[in-house]
Amino acid sequence: MHDVKSAEAALAIEGLSHWYGSRQALDDVTFSLEPATFTVLLGLNGAGKSTLFSLVTRLYGVRRGRIRVFGYDVGSSPGEALRRIGVVFQPRTLDLDLSVMQNLRYHAALHGIGAREACARGEAMLARVRLSERAGDKVRSLSGGQMRRVEIARALLHRPQLLVLDEPTVGLDIKARSEILAHVHSLVAEEGVCVLWATHLVDEIGEGDDVIVLHLGKVLAHGRASAIVEQAGATDIRSAFATLTSASSPSEAA
Amino acid sequence: MSTLSQTRASPLSLAGYAICLKGIVWREALRFLHQRERFVSALVRPLVWLFIFAAGFRQVLGVSIIPPYEVYILYEEYITPGLMVMIQLFNGMQSSLSMVYDREMGNMRTLLVSPLPRWFLLSSKLLAGTSVSLLQVYAYLVIAWFWGIEPPPIGYLTVLPALILSGLMLGALGMLISSLVKQLENFAGVMNFVIFPMFFASSALYPLWRVRESSPLLYYVCELNPFTHAVELVRFALYAQVNWISLTVVCGCTLAFMLAAILAYDPARGLLARRGAPGGET
Numbered sequence: 001m002h003d004v005k006s007a008e009a010a011l012a013i014e015g016l017s018h019w020y021g022s023r024q025a026l027d028d029v030t031f032s033l034e035p036a037t038f039t040v041l042l043g044l045n046g047a048g049k050s051t052l053f054s055l056v057t058r059l060y061g062v063r064r065g066r067i068r069v070f071g072y073d074v075g076s077s078p079g080e081a082l083r084r085i086g087v088v089f090q091p092r093t094l095d096l097d098l099s100v101m102q103n104l105r106y107h108a109a110l111h112g113i114g115a116r117e118a119c120a121r122g123e124a125m126l127a128r129v130r131l132s133e134r135a136g137d138k139v140r141s142l143s144g145g146q147m148r149r150v151e152i153a154r155a156l157l158h159r160p161q162l163l164v165l166d167e168p169t170v171g172l173d174i175k176a177r178s179e180i181l182a183h184v185h186s187l188v189a190e191e192g193v194c195v196l197w198a199t200h201l202v203d204e205i206g207e208g209d210d211v212i213v214l215h216l217g218k219v220l221a222h223g224r225a226s227a228i229v230e231q232a233g234a235t236d237i238r239s240a241f242a243t244l245t246s247a248s249s250p251s252e253a254a
Numbered sequence: 255m256s257t258l259s260q261t262r263a264s265p266l267s268l269a270g271y272a273i274c275l276k277g278i279v280w281r282e283a284l285r286f287l288h289q290r291e292r293f294v295s296a297l298v299r300p301l302v303w304l305f306i307f308a309a310g311f312r313q314v315l316g317v318s319i320i321p322p323y324e325v326y327i328l329y330e331e332y333i334t335p336g337l338m339v340m341i342q343l344f345n346g347m348q349s350s351l352s353m354v355y356d357r358e359m360g361n362m363r364t365l366l367v368s369p370l371p372r373w374f375l376l377s378s379k380l381l382a383g384t385s386v387s388l389l390q391v392y393a394y395l396v397i398a399w400f401w402g403i404e405p406p407p408i409g410y411l412t413v414l415p416a417l418i419l420s421g422l423m424l425g426a427l428g429m430l431i432s433s434l435v436k437q438l439e440n441f442a443g444v445m446n447f448v449i450f451p452m453f454f455a456s457s458a459l460y461p462l463w464r465v466r467e468s469s470p471l472l473y474y475v476c477e478l479n480p481f482t483h484a485v486e487l488v489r490f491a492l493y494a495q496v497n498w499i500s501l502t503v504v505c506g507c508t509l510a511f512m513l514a515a516i517l518a519y520d521p522a523r524g525l526l527a528r529r530g531a532p533g534g535e536t
Contacts (some may be wrong), residue, residue, distance in 0.1 A: 109277020
């Protein structure tokens with residue numbers, strides 16, 4: 001992508017590589033996401049999705065390459081970058097023994113949002129995910145899908161402009177999956193949030209979605225789902241993914 | 255509500271720090287209150303020592319008059335400071351070890367993606383853990399009072415700063431261990447390799463001059479054990495006195511452990527990056 005653009009991009013990643021000991025998890029990953037777009041990060045388990053998320057959210061330090069969030073470098077100005085990111089991690093990260101609202105208030109405090117404002121925002125967010133009446137219940141009593149919705153509400157509490165979700169639908173039934181997917185799509189359309197949605201399930205990809213194919217730490221393709229299908233000479237995204245990943249040589253990024 | 259969203263204050267302001275610290279302590283206290291079993295077991299452990307061990311040992315081990323005591327004291331009274339710090343030792347190890355466990359792991363992630371600096375987040379977590387240990391220690395002191403262990407009333411106040419320091423030191427040690435150990439099979443490992451050696455090779459259960467009589471080597475080990483100094487600091491403070499050597503050692507160790515833990519959790523330099531996030535799937 002062009003340098004001028006990447007200064008305004010919601011998320012700009014340049015030449016990102018990462019190793020665990022001698023094992024390389026990410027290999028020269030480069031892409032950028034525009035505000036108010038929905039992008040699926042498609043990859044099998046072990047493709048490097050979680051590593052990428054850990055680097056974007058600064059759980060690990062970037063060792064080679066650059067990550068910028070709305071122009072702020074995650075390494076040199078982590079505070080400014082992190083306050084613009086909302087995260088939903090793959091493992092459940094809610095406090096099971098606390099109530100839904102207590103979880104939200106804790107998250108708000110971590111972002112410097114006071115109790116009164118946190119309650120107001122929390123109620124508004126819970127209304128959006130249709131869980132208002134569960135605000136006082138312990139998280140333990142919620143279903144898997146409801147917990148995910150609370151986590152999404154929580155991730156949006158500090159009004160980030162970039163929302164990253166790491167396999168958010170793992171372990172959910174079909175109905176809960178499509179509900180969450182629809183909800184996140186509506187956030188893009190209505191609030192202008194930029195979403196990066198990591199998954200290994202091709203059926204979560206819509207025709208018009210942007211897709212990044214990540215395989216063994218490398219970006220194999222980036223573009224509209226339909227364009228990737230066409231480029232791979234396949235009939236649908238599933239076979240396009242199979243074609244791309246079976247050919248070990250990386251194709252041109254769109 | 256819409257006006258509030260416009261005047262969004264930076265979380266990096268001073269007020270943001272205060273809100274964050276308050277939130278972390280508040281959550282730790284809430285969790286503690288929700289986990290009754292944890293509170294009960296934290297209380298039962300020292301009471302077993304006090305009611306059973308001390309009663310049995312009283313006749314075996316005579317305690318002469320050593321500072322800060324001015325009269326002959328019962329063995330129960332002697333081991334009380336040791337048990338107070340033992341409560342903190344367990345609390346520090348448990349709250350930090352829970353970071354290693356998957357269930358708590360998510361919470362560590364939630365904490366670390368806050369925009370506030372990591373040293374501040376970790377220090378806040380330490381303070382929160384220490385506050386919880388103070389609750390436990392004072393609950394123990396109340397029960398011990400009914401058992402006839404009555405330090406001077408002023409001691410309950412003067413022991414507070416000592417307990418805060420020792421709580422921070424042990425919490426920081428636990429945090430450091432949690433960052434070094436990737437996966438602990440269970441709590442027993444830490445019991446064997448950290449808690450038991452620290453607790454037994456210290457002045458918690460027997461005065462060090464007694465140890466010296468039987469083994470000079472062990473005596474030096476005890477003298478080098480930071481836990482000994484935490485116990486002595488608390489022992490003196492409980493009688494409104496200051497043990498300056500212990501104070502210095504505990505302050506120094508607290509600082510050293512905290513710095514090491516913060517370094518270990520530093521995203522760029524720390525061990526996390528090299529071996530993957532705690533509980534993180536790769």
